[in-house]
Amino acid sequence: MSVYLYNSLSRQKEPLETLTPNQVEIYCCGVTVYDYCHLGHARSYIVWDTIRRYLMWRGYAVHYVQNFTDIDDKILNRARAEQSSMETVAQKYTAAYFEDMARLNILEADEYTYATHTIDGIKRLIHELEQKGYAYPAEGDVYYAVRQFAPYGRLSGRKLDDMQAGASGRVSTVETKKKDPADFALWKAAKPDEPAWESTWGPGRPGWHIECSAMVRDRMGDTIDIHVGGADLVFPHHENEIAQSEAATGKPLARYWMHNGMVNVGGEKMSKSLGNFTTIRQLLDASDGLSPMALRLLVLQAQYRKPIDFTESAIASAQNSWATLETGLLFGHHYGSALGWPDAEDSAFGDPAAMRIEPDSEPVKEFQAAMDDDFNTPGAIAVLFGLAKELERQGNLIVHQSKPDADAAVLQPQWQTLVCLAQILGLETSPDQANSAQANDLDDEQIEALIEQRRQAKQAKNYAAADRIRNELSAQGITLIDKPGGVTDWHRVQ
Incomplete structure (x- = not known):
């Protein structure tokens, strides 16, 4: 039986047919290294790690490449806030990424690629697009001419005319440089006190979207089997990747596009503005926090394309499971x-x-x-x-x-x-x-006290609290056996 996967491009399940039999080339959009990884990152990288593991078990030789965006406005803003440098910020949060992923038992990629290590490939790709009429310079910037690429919007289902009709009437300085409001930057002219690289358009740095197109091409060739990432990347990032790569090569960038669903916290989209933004280490390191394997289990208990909601009851259930x-x-x-x-x-x-x-x-x-x-x-x-x-x-x-x-x-x-x-x-x-996990052994009296607290919590129908107590005891090697009449026996696992 074949492996079937949902292709975001065709919007249907398709059998996996790879470019080379029994081999799979997978590119994963990685993190922008300006902060600690959050629950959205945990969900995404647990999903792709699991799919990679499964394909390996099914006998495929998997070549898995993941990038780091290590030059970006967010990184520069963090460097200013910390009175640091782009390199220092990127190195700090790249190291933190590896620490967090190791705790979640996520295998390291076969290759990691960095935007700042791919500048020559980025410039080559922009030159090709310019020569083919898909890109144009404007006062030190270079933009992609979206309307030159007829299939634009195929992945996201968006139409350029609808996007333009829905845009506001405000015109920024950047917009006046563009031939069309939908055009996007491939190269950004240097600004004072920002890192820059020399180019034929003047000193500057790459736009976000062109980085991934160049990194895929440099490490994996013109066409790969599977391109993966979060659902928030479908537009504009992945849509723009397709436009750039396929305009340059005339070949499909990826045979299959896969996207994981988003993360909600307590029924609301996770965001810093709502105050429900949670990093992986905050959740794992809290005194009543989730264990790494319970977090992984919580993610995998949801279908990967659907939204997942982190609630108190879901966390307690995952610990119990x-x-x-x-x-x-x-x-x-x-x-x-x-x-x-x-x-x-x-x-x-x-x-x-x-x-x-x-x-x-x-x-x-x-x-x-x-x-x-x-x-x-x-x-x-x-x-x-x-x-x-x-x-x-x-x-x-x-x-x-x-x-x-x-x-x-x-x-x-x-x-x-x-x-x-x-x-x-x-x-x-x-x-x-x-x-x-059982380092802090409880004595018999402490165990009995916790069992009594659990009994009272269940009596008050506070099942989340009751589950937390059971999980706390289980983590310390104490197994509870509930019997008729509200009696609970216990024993230590040897």
Whole structure:
């Protein structure tokens, strides 16, 4: 069965047919490095990392390239505010990006490319566009003549005449340089106290859109398989990339365009002006914050093209869900020796690379069917939870009745299947990671007090608070077992 993906360009699902059989060229629009990464970045890069991982599992050789925009008005504004330089700001937030992505278990790209390292390629591309009649100079700037490119608007579905009719009557100094209000800058004339590069149009710096067109071409050629990014990039960024690249080469820039949905916080679009802007590290480092794997799970429980809403209840649910999944993932480490698994003492025990799972088993087939259908991660996660909940049940039987009600030889492939499939989604843990989260051990009295607080919260129908307490205990290795009559037993996971 083929992998089917939704192509934003055709607005329908299509089978993945790559330029070279069994190879995939993917370009991902990266961050503008002027601030810490926020939840929108987390959502986007978790999605593309998961799709990349899945294609690798399906046997594709994936070449994944991601850029950094390291020259931009926002970076220059931050440098002025911090009395710093463009280079210092870019280096600081590039390093922060790598720190945040590592916490979310996002694989590093095969190649990273930087706008400031591609200046020669940018200038070459602008010259080509100028020679072909798609670009024109204006007082040190260079603009793209949008109306020269007949297919403009094909990706976003926008029409130039409609855009012009909806524009305001205000005319800025920049607008007077343009032949058409819809034209956009390829090269910007130097301003005082700003970085600039020499060119035949005078000193200046590149516009945002031309950077990606040049970086794709320099690193990957004229046409790639998949171009990915957030839905907010469809227009104007990706629309303009297509116009630039395809006018220059006469070839499609990408066979498939994929876009992830936006992030809301408490039902409203995340923005600094609304005061609901949250960075990844703020969410993860808060005293009651989400664990990195719970954040990854929260993102993957939503269909990647749909909006996702970060609410208090969604965060609590994600923590609770991760606690269940983590319990299943650790099952072999906790009970493998007791169950007599022959490799339980091997040094590679628990390593997915050393596991061989049955490709024709029902869980694997269901997982693959879901992911082949436009990377349906909610469906794939449902398969994981089916496995994890059964292993959790068997673990409870071992703790309370000294033995499971399933054959030990059956439980081992179930556990290995869970571990391997979860790794494809980037959902991983280990005894060491789990133990580090349990560093602040609670004594029995503290545990009983928290259980009582949880009971009172449930009685008051404050289920979010009750879930937070359960998650706090789970993170410290305390499993709760609710029984009839409001009684809750507990035990420490060894």
